[in-house]
Amino acid sequence: MPRTADHDARRRQVADALLRVIVRGGLAEASLSAVAEEAGVSVGLIQRYFTTKAELLNFAFNHLLDRTYERLLAVRPVDDTTETTYLMLEALLPLDEERFTEAVVWVAFLADTLPSPTARKPHVSAMLRMHRALVSAGMSTVEAVMLTSVLDGLILDMVASPELVTPELARACLRRAVDQAFGGQT
Numbered sequence: 454m455p456r457t458a459d460h461d462a463r464r465r466q467v468a469d470a471l472l473r474v475i476v477r478g479g480l481a482e483a484s485l486s487a488v489a490e491e492a493g494v495s496v497g498l499i500q501r502y503f504t505t506k507a508e509l510l511n512f513a514f515n516h517l518l519d520r521t522y523e524r525l526l527a528v529r530p531v532d533d534t535t536e537t538t539y540l541m542l543e544a545l546l547p548l549d550e551e552r553f554t555e556a557v558v559w560v561a562f563l564a565d566t567l568p569s570p571t572a573r574k575p576h577v578s579a580m581l582r583m584h585r586a587l588v589s590a591g592m593s594t595v596e597a598v599m600l601t602s603v604l605d606g607l608i609l610d611m612v613a614s615p616e617l618v619t620p621e622l623a624r625a626c627l628r629r630a631v632d633q634a635f636g637g638q639t
Contacts (some may be wrong), residue, residue: 464502467492468513480565483510511575513639514562517555518579521545524552525586534591535635541590542604542627547611548620556612596634603630 470492474483485506489496503509524544530537547556566572580601587597607626610618 460502462551463498464512467494467499467502467509467517468516468571470510471513472517472554472558476554477559480561485509510562514558514575518575519561520581521555521559522579522586525583530590535591535631537590538587538592538600538635539628542600542631543616543624545604545608546620546623546627547608548623550590553612556608560609560612562639592634600634603627 467488471483471488474487474491478487483506485496485499488509489499492499499509503512525541528537528541528544531540545552547553561571563576566576583601584594584597587600588594592600604627607618607623610622613621
């Protein structure tokens, strides 16, 4: 009986392997052979799904953004807009291994795409989606942009200097920023 492959699952498997390779060695180390070894597949299999490294990188980055956005949407609103906002933003902090991996990759991709407006499009689109989600939770566009900027800074600091910006400190900073955005006195 012939085997049937789940092509979407295989693409995600390769994308997840790419993310792990990037975390360990950066984008420069993300060769097809390194990704194949990490995924436990052949380079030929990867090339069956992704004809170029750029296509693989683009798929992986969008896969990462989709996972992040799903986490944001999974936060259940509570009666208090300030608390809902905090919970949504906290869900994006790199507080566990999966989110830390996503944050490292996001920083690497963002740094690599800065020179190219075309390459930045997935990031811009993701930020727009996040702003819309936050506005739909009850905040203004100004508050959404301000708070995602604080979040971006916290994520960068948690990835670049985790010994200084611990999860506890990041949560406290985020809490204060959210409270202040909504007029709180913390």
